[in-house]
Amino acid sequence: MLPLVALVGRPNVGKSTLFNALTRSRDALVHDEPGVTRDRHYGVCRREGMRPFGLVDTGGLSGEEEGLAGATARQARAAVEEAELVLFVVDGREGPSSLDEEILAWLRRSGRGFFLVVNKTDGIDIAAALAEYARFGATKVIPVAAAHQRGVPELIDAIVPEL
Ligand code: GDP
Ligand code: MG
Numbered sequence: 001m002l003p004l005v006a007l008v009g010r011p012n013v014g015k016s017t018l019f020n021a022l023t024r025s026r027d028a029l030v031h032d033e034p035g036v037t038r039d040r041h042y043g044v045c046r047r048e049g050m051r052p053f054g055l056v057d058t059g060g061l062s063g064e065e066e067g068l069a070g071a072t073a074r075q076a077r078a079a080v081e082e083a084e085l086v087l088f089v090v091d092g093r094e095g096p097s098s099l100d101e102e103i104l105a106w107l108r109r110s111g112r113g114f115f116l117v118v119n120k121t122d123g124i125d126i127a128a129a130l131a132e133y134a135r136f137g138a139t140k141v142i143p144v145a146a147a148h149q150r151g152v153p154e155l156i157d158a159i160v161p162e163l
Contacts (some may be wrong), residue, residue: 002044003163006079008107009089010099014119018146019043019057019090022156037088053163056081056083077110082111085162086114087155089135090145092121096136102138113139115162117155121145 007015023043029094041057048138058076059144088107107114111122116138118129122145140158 002052004054004056004082005045005085005087007055007057007087007089007163008076008080008103010097010103013089013091014091014146015057016041018077018117018144018152021053021059021146021149021152022055045156045159050156050160051163058066059120070145074097080107080112081119087117087159088114088138089117089119090133090143092118092126093116095129095132100126108137115139115155115158116141118143119146122148122150127135 007019008075009015035134043055043057044052046052056079058079059063063067074078086107088103096104098147116133116136118126118133118141121143130143134143142151142155142158144155146152
């Protein structure tokens, strides 16, 4: 069994984009499991000379099920519980939203440490974006632009020693 890393975060912050950047694919490694694990996508991050790790994109905090209620909450909770490391993904262009705060409170209650991945940092003042999230108390804060593969090697370098 590979160690598992969970991606959590509100809709539209770029979790799936980051998942694809880390797994470098949308192929058979990325699949839905209808029913039991709806909206949970598993993949593997492999790089030359590095021990591979598994990834799960919880992806379910969306639409009418927005918020941490019901089936989606169970999804995300299960992913977090089975994961070695949680990546809390936020949008560096927007700053903290109420749903980010909700997820933060939930992570704190779970007692899990997490890395904060600040995405969409392309073309913005990165230091200012990171400062908005300083109070979140993440173990590490890593700026990325998943859509452009920026920061992704650094993120992997941060993840691997934690597993
Ligand atoms: P998810 O709902 O968290 O899985 O988010 P998605 O991966 O579906 O991305 C939501 C939107 O953000 C899409 O339109 C992406 O193209 C966009 N996006 C993702 N990563 C980046 C990034 O690094 N920079 C910018 N500017 N947009 C991004
Ligand atoms: Mg998604």
